[in-house]
């Protein structure tokens with residue numbers, strides 16, 4: 001019997017395709033496990049293009065604070081839409097922009113640490129410059145231009161709003177810290193050092209390591225009783241102060257420090273003689289463009 005050569009080719013191709021398919025589940029599972037944090041967990045939105053590795057945080061209102069903390073009186077706050085980095089800024093990202101890596105624990109996918117507030121702000125400006133965006137910070141006055149479309153640190157309110165992701169409990173997964181180990185590196189599970197970003201489960205809006213791993217620099221000055229007289233819409237912190245707010249807990253701090261409303265603070269380290277500790281890192285935010293901003297009027 002004479003079999004046409006084309007039939008043989010089709011049969012061979014089919015076998016090849018089939019055997020390839022059979023391997024697919026294993027390969028895709030593996031690549032999922034290794035993949036960067038997925039885009040799937042972002043808040044439901046019809047938002048246009050969200051920048052790579054950022055999450056769109058829709059405008060909204062929430063109860064900011066923690067009734068069990070002396071400096072965090074619960075109060076209602078409205079926040080405009082913005083984008084937030086899905087993970088802490090990694091050592092690789094920082095080094096690419098700044099040409100050095102100040103971290104104590106040198107692993108490229110670890111979050112950059114030993115960064116002062118002033119280093120974080122310099123990075124924000126450099127990242128904006130590299131992407132042709134308007135710079136948010138004046139490095140002489142350290143003032144932030146909130147109208148610029150470049151990168152900046154989140155305000156304390158933005159940080160807590162994004163961290164809570166619509167939840168009202170002590171942690172975004174409930175009032176008990178029992179499940180903290182699934183979401184965060186803290187003193188009980190870190191082994192005494194920070195960890196690569198994105199290894200634990202994210203919060204409901206897809207933000208990784210928002211609890212634990214490293215404290216995250218916020219833009220605001222810290223003031224113990226600021227919540228008493230902060231404006232109800234997009235509060236930007238006191239005008240002056242000695243320390244800057246950090247949020248979210250870190251690898252050598254207890255579960256208590258990971259509470260969504262827990263406030264902590266540290267000297268910004270404007271001067272080069274100051275140095276950062278291996279418990280401080282950061283993630284950047286960017287203002288959402290006008291079409292996305294409009295969402296808040298619909299709410």
Ligand SMILES: [Ca+2]
Pocket residue numbers: 209210211212213214215216247248249
């Ligand atoms: Ca954190």
